[in-house]
Amino acid sequence: MKNKGIVFFLIILAIVIVTVVTYDYYSSKPDELPANPYALDADPFARIDTSLIMFNESRDLAINFSEPSGMCFQDGKIFVVGDQKMQIIEPSGKLIKEVPFDQKPTCVFVSQKNIFIGFRKSVSVLNSDGLKIADWNTFSDSTVITSIAEKSEMVFVADAGKRIVRKFTLQGKPMGEIAGKSGNDQIHGFIIPSPYFELAVNPDGELWIVNPGKHSLENYTLNGELRTWWKATSVRVEGFSGCCNPAYFAFLPDGCFVTSEKGTIRVKIYKPSGEFLGIVAAPSKFKENSHAPDLAVDNQGNIYVLDMDRKMVRLFVRKEKR
Numbered sequence: 001m002k003n004k005g006i007v008f009f010l011i012i013l014a015i016v017i018v019t020v021v022t023y024d025y026y027s028s029k030p031d032e033l034p035a036n037p038y039a040l041d042a043d044p045f046a047r048i049d050t051s052l053i054m055f056n057e058s059r060d061l062a063i064n065f066s067e068p069s070g071m072c073f074q075d076g077k078i079f080v081v082g083d084q085k086m087q088i089i090e091p092s093g094k095l096i097k098e099v100p101f102d103q104k105p106t107c108v109f110v111s112q113k114n115i116f117i118g119f120r121k122s123v124s125v126l127n128s129d130g131l132k133i134a135d136w137n138t139f140s141d142s143t144v145i146t147s148i149a150e151k152s153e154m155v156f157v158a159d160a161g162k163r164i165v166r167k168f169t170l171q172g173k174p175m176g177e178i179a180g181k182s183g184n185d186q187i188h189g190f191i192i193p194s195p196y197f198e199l200a201v202n203p204d205g206e207l208w209i210v211n212p213g214k215h216s217l218e219n220y221t222l223n224g225e226l227r228t229w230w231k232a233t234s235v236r237v238e239g240f241s242g243c244c245n246p247a248y249f250a251f252l253p254d255g256c257f258v259t260s261e262k263g264t265i266r267v268k269i270y271k272p273s274g275e276f277l278g279i280v281a282a283p284s285k286f287k288e289n290s291h292a293p294d295l296a297v298d299n300q301g302n303i304y305v306l307d308m309d310r311k312m313v314r315l316f317v318r319k320e321k322r
Contacts, residue, residue: 048237048266048279048284052237052278052279053278053279053282053319054277054278054279054280054318054319055279055280055281055303055318056316056317057281057285058302059093059314060312060313060314060315061078061089061091061312061314062093062311062312063080063089063311063312063313064095065080065082065087066083066311067082067083067308068081068082068083068306068308069081069104069105069308070082070105070106070107070108070118070294071294071295071296071304071306071313072108072110072296073296073298073304074110075110077089077090077091078304079108079110079115080108080306081105081106081107081117082104082105084101084102084103084104085098085099085100085101086108086115086117086130087099088130089313091315097130099126101117101124103119104120105117105118105119106119106120106145106146107145107146107148108148109148109149109150111150113127113128114126114127114133114170115127115128115130116148118146118147118148119145120143120145121139121141121143121144121145122136122137122139122145123136123157123172134171134172136168136172138172138174139166140162142161142162143159143161143162144161144195145157145158146159146160146195146196146197147197147198147199147200148199149200150170150201151201151205151207151222152205152222153170154167154168154169154175155167155168155169155170156178156207158197158199158209159197160195160196160197161195163179163190163192164177164178164179164180164190165177165178165180165190165199165209165220165224167222167224176224177224178209178220178224179224180211180218180226190209190211190213191211191212191213191214191244192212192213193243193244194212194243194244194262196210196212196244196245196247196292197209197210197212198246198247200250200251202272203251203253203254203255204255206219206227207219207221208220208249210249212244212245212246212247213243213244214231214233215231215232215245215246216229216230216231216232217229217246217249217274230270230273231274232270232274232276237266237268237276237279238276241263242261242262242264244262245259245261245262245263246259246260246261247261247262248260248292248293248295249295250295250296250297252297252301252303253297253299253300253301254272254301256269256270256271256272256277257269257270257271257272258280258303260292260293260294260295260305262292264283265281265283265285265290265292265293266279266281266282267279267281267293267295267305267316268280280303280305280316281293281314281316285314286307286309287309287310290307290309291308292308293305293307294308301318302316302317303315303316303317304316
């Protein structure tokens with residue numbers, strides 16, 4: 001009798017366990033789960049007040065790339081890199097030159113004399129005709145090069161993998177690093193959760209570097225000392241949100257910032273001091289779940305947007321004031 005009681009108890013226990021597991025399985029199916037009360041509805045923040053839009057889209061230039069990765073504007077020409085090549089294009093869309101590489105470039109910067117091509121772990125220097133004159137290979141295995149700029153014969157290379165900016169002479173000699181730290185307790189170095197780490201020199205010759213994990217843009221001396229910064233953390237249109245934004249930035253001739261974001265794709269304008277001014281391109285201009293677009297600006301203040309997903313360069317011109 002005792003053994004029969006144990007068997008009966010075990011049968012009842014097994015039935016209870018099967019019932020609980022079955023209920024849990026069906027109640028946990030994606031279409032049966034209750035709505036997450038803490039989920040952020042991003043739709044309201046993707047809608048833009050049209051009165052904030054300062055630019056009109058003027059022209060789209062199709063580019064022959066499967067995976068475009070970077071762009072800049074210099075001397076009336078657009079330089080686009082991606083796949084395993086660089087294309088030099090007139091603003092009309094006419095192809096001037098194509099330069100092949102043996103690996104995929106990540107970024108491009110063009111100075112008055114040279115073209116700097118960033119790859120994941122190296123930099124190639126080309127002359128104005130697109131002929132290679134040097135390779136810089138003094139990087140580590142964990143390096144991820146994302147941006148290049150030049151000022152006062154010093155070349156700055158953003159290394160997202162090491163979370164530093166490397167400095168070089170024009171001849172490629174290493175000249176130290178900028179780690180993004182200072183004596184201020186609020187500054188903790190560059191926080192880079194994903195490989196978006198941009199830098200540029202403004203019309204006044206000041207070096208600015210994105211600290212994407214802090215949603216800030218920071219101004220450094222050529223020696224790497226922090227001078228000033230501004231920060232805009234918000235899910236609203238006037239700020240940056242997500243893990244790491246802005247993804248790219250450039251400067252207008254008057255020193256205003258042009259920024260682009262990943263996540264909710266927006267291209268925006270900020271004053272040199274960091275106050276939000278308006279919109280260049282709203283999220284509705286881009287495909288859903290698009291890549292953040294790279295940016296370039298010409299001498300007239302026209303903005304070129306590299307749409308990685310539609311494989312085109314999109315030109316935005318300022319609206320005429322009424």
